[in-house]
Amino acid sequence: MKRNLVAILLIGILLVVGWRYVDPNRLLADVYYVKVPSTEVVTQTSGGYRYDLIGYDEDGKKRPLSIATSGLLPEGNYLRVFVKEDAEVVDYEQVNVLDVPEQLKEEQEKDNSEPLFP
Numbered sequence: 001m002k003r004n005l006v007a008i009l010l011i012g013i014l015l016v017v018g019w020r021y022v023d024p025n026r027l028l029a030d031v032y033y034v035k036v037p038s039t040e041v042v043t044q045t046s047g048g049y050r051y052d053l054i055g056y057d058e059d060g061k062k063r064p065l066s067i068a069t070s071g072l073l074p075e076g077n078y079l080r081v082f083v084k085e086d087a088e089v090v091d092y093e094q095v096n097v098l099d100v101p102e103q104l105k106e107e108q109e110k111d112n113s114e115p116l117f118p
Contacts, residue, residue, distance in 0.1 A: 016045035
């Protein structure tokens, strides 16, 4: 009886401690990568700013995403965004350029190589 009680107590403690280090927003979320555009294409809202971007997953699939922030993000940085099923970005973090899928880098190079004026 005491073994069962100790085992249940130990499992309970592990769950509580483990849950402290698990972010529920990132749990079961799809991961996409985006590059922060210039501030000229950012929409200012009442609560901050909204970025409408195209995200790329590890397989190179594209998806339109919208990120709401309280402040402006540094232009040109790459972000890993966590998206739930309803296309809502629930969290994001800055990543190194080496962690970004190749297709996103290629798309950004093509966009930068095109002349701005006809």
